[in-house]
Amino acid sequence: MATLTFSAVHKRYPGGAHAVRGIDLSVADGEVVVLLGPSGCGKTTTLRLAAGLESPTAGEVRIGERVVNGVAPGERDVAMAMQGDALYPHLSVRQNLGFGLKMRGTPRAEIDRRVGEMAERLGVAALQDRRPEELSGGERRRVALGRALVRSPSVLLLDEPLSSLDGPLRTQLRAELATLLRESGTTTLYVTHDQAEAMTLADRLVVMDRGVVRQVGAPLEVYQRPANRFAATYVGSPAMNLVDGVVAAGRFVAGRFAWSVDASDGPLTLGARAEDLRLARDGEPAIGDGRLAIVEHLGHETLAHYDIGGAAAPWVVRLAAGAAVPETAPLGIAPGGVHLFASDETGERIA
Ligand SMILES: Nc1ncnc2c1ncn2[C@@H]1O[C@H](COP(=O)(O)OP(=O)(O)OP(=O)(O)O)[C@@H](O)[C@H]1O
Numbered sequence: 001m002a003t004l005t006f007s008a009v010h011k012r013y014p015g016g017a018h019a020v021r022g023i024d025l026s027v028a029d030g031e032v033v034v035l036l037g038p039s040g041c042g043k044t045t046t047l048r049l050a051a052g053l054e055s056p057t058a059g060e061v062r063i064g065e066r067v068v069n070g071v072a073p074g075e076r077d078v079a080m081a082m083q084g085d086a087l088y089p090h091l092s093v094r095q096n097l098g099f100g101l102k103m104r105g106t107p108r109a110e111i112d113r114r115v116g117e118m119a120e121r122l123g124v125a126a127l128q129d130r131r132p133e134e135l136s137g138g139e140r141r142r143v144a145l146g147r148a149l150v151r152s153p154s155v156l157l158l159d160e161p162l163s164s165l166d167g168p169l170r171t172q173l174r175a176e177l178a179t180l181l182r183e184s185g186t187t188t189l190y191v192t193h194d195q196a197e198a199m200t201l202a203d204r205l206v207v208m209d210r211g212v213v214r215q216v217g218a219p220l221e222v223y224q225r226p227a228n229r230f231a232a233t234y235v236g237s238p239a240m241n242l243v244d245g246v247v248a249a250g251r252f253v254a255g256r257f258a259w260s261v262d263a264s265d266g267p268l269t270l271g272a273r274a275e276d277l278r279l280a281r282d283g284e285p286a287i288g289d290g291r292l293a294i295v296e297h298l299g300h301e302t303l304a305h306y307d308i309g310g311a312a313a314p315w316v317v318r319l320a321a322g323a324a325v326p327e328t329a330p331l332g333i334a335p336g337g338v339h340l341f342a343s344d345e346t347g348e349r350i351a
Pocket residue numbers: 013014015016017018019037038039040041042043044045046193
């Protein structure tokens with residue numbers, strides 16, 4: 001087990017892409033840190049820098065106290081599992097699981113013991129004599145994860161390991177993986193752009209945008225108190241509702257939209273999550289009248305999209321399943337449900 005540390009790390013590819021722009025990040029011993037961000041934001045590059053498949057163009061990557069910038073992947077004691085990783089087709093499940101241990105000269109009896117335990121934990125014990133072609137997609141993913149985990153590496157690097165799976169299987173394996181990572185206590189850096197996966201697996205979440213870290217925090221902390229507009233819109237589904245407007249004398253106004261805020265005069269962006277919006281009753285304060293644009297009946301809840309005038313897109317209101325959805329309604333924001341962000345390009349949180 002070890003810590004993994006990035007200090008002012010940059011990666012500029014020969015072709016010119018500046019994929020990672022000064023990342024400072026530390027994964028503590030036994031911690032699961034998830035990199036979350038849109039396509040092309042530098043997640044995989046960060047992981048490959050930890051693996052030793054790329055070297056930084058500036059800054060330092062350390063495993064424990066050791067600077068590993070120029071150290072080859074095989075000398076780092078890291079294990080990696082990536083999306084679409086192929087198993088060795090001519091080897092059995094047992095041999096696939098034990099391959100890394102064998103390469104490291106682990107005694108036969110210990111390989112058998114560790115492989116047996118891992119196969120048991122991953123629910124593939126009965127399949128150990130099969131070849132990969134005789135497995136389902138989910139079973140193959142389990143074996144690929146097991147192959148990385150069984151080595152008990154200092155650092156485990158996982159790049160969208162569940163992305164080739166569909167609905168229920170993915171949910172199941174996600175939960176199993178969460179337990180497995182906790183129990184094994186392996187220092188893990190995990191890349192995904194799947195919200196639910198990030199929220200379930202992460203001790204801490206790292207929100208990335210165009211090669212830069214925009215926020216680091218526990219998943220709920222990031223959800224409840226996003227540090228900037230980017231994190232506010234990227235974390236959470238549906239995304240936080242936002243509207244650009246101007247504050248004058250304690251009143252935020254954007255077109256038909258108005259709400260009392262505790263902020264100095266000037267432009268800013270006001271946000272509220274779908275669950276913090278409500279249909280205001282008579283006499284309750286309202287941001288204005290919303291006009292119904294779309295309703296999504298999702299079974300366990302209803303998402304009503306209301307055009308509120310000032311915002312570019314309709315605001316999404318989360319309602320209980322089966323609740324009445326009026327065509328027009330005054331919308332209110334629950335106490336504590338208002339987020340304020342700078343309207344400049346940083347979009348930093350103000351309150
Ligand atoms: N080998 C490479 N050579 C040149 N540019 C690259 C290389 N690998 C990645 N890039 C560029 O670096 C940037 C970051 O890519 P990276 O794969 O790290 O993003 P990502 O966040 O993992 O994206 P995705 O979610 O799509 O996998 C992108 O602009 C990409 O085009």
